[in-house]
Amino acid sequence: MDEIAQLLKAGRAAQWSAGDKLCEAVKGLPRAERARVFREAAVGAHSTVAYIRVIWQLSHYFAAPHRYEHVAQALYRACIAAARRTKQDPVAVLQTALDRGWHVSEVSALGRAAKTTRTLETRCPDCDAEVRVTMQGEATFPPIPCPVCCAIAWADGGDGREAARLGTLGGEA
Ligand SMILES: [Zn+2]
Numbered sequence: 001m002d003e004i005a006q007l008l009k010a011g012r013a014a015q016w017s018a019g020d021k022l023c024e025a026v027k028g029l030p031r032a033e034r035a036r037v038f039r040e041a042a043v044g045a046h047s048t049v050a051y052i053r054v055i056w057q058l059s060h061y062f063a064a065p066h067r068y069e070h071v072a073q074a075l076y077r078a079c080i081a082a083a084r085r086t087k088q089d090p091v092a093v094l095q096t097a098l099d100r101g102w103h104v105s106e107v108s109a110l111g112r113a114a115k116t117t118r119t120l121e122t123r124c125p126d127c128d129a130e131v132r133v134t135m136q137g138e139a140t141f142p143p144i145p146c147p148v149c150c151a152i153a154w155a156d157g158g159d160g161r162e163a164a165r166l167g168t169l170g171g172e173a
Pocket of ligand 1: 147164
């Protein structure tokens with residue numbers, strides 16, 4: 001197992017090195033020339049321009065002190081994209097992510113419009129109805145009385161005040 005880990009680590013190290021070489025190769029080049037270098041590298045490596053561009057980006061934005069063995073390439077990529085949305089330095093975004101123990105999904109949420117709806121989807125413990133309620137806004141809503149229990153109570157002449165409460169909203173929109 002040690003050998004496997006070593007090989008995988010070596011693979012990542014090689015990726016950073018390849019990115020560094022790309023940085024050197026395209027430094028100061030106009031955009032079109034840079035694209036040509038990426039294309040040539042992709043052909044030579046039997047890879048894609050998109051992949052070469054990612055390797056270059058990672059090395060370009062994250063210098064040696066910010067290259068951690070425990071940080072996945074996906075998180076680095078998410079930090080670059082989030083930095084662009086929030087007009088921050090990718091290194092600063094990475095530092096925030098590491099400090100707060102964020103995963104890719106949390107970094108990817110940075111700078112995006114917040115969700116504007118909340119959905120509660122649950123089964124009523126009393127009448128067994130499946131209830132799904134979608135509300136506008138970010139606020140946390142109080143427990144909602146089950147509408148079916150309310151209807152049953154109304155049909156029986158009650159006011160529905162005893163209807164089962166369907167938990168606080170925490171569901172995914
Ligand atoms: Zn109910």
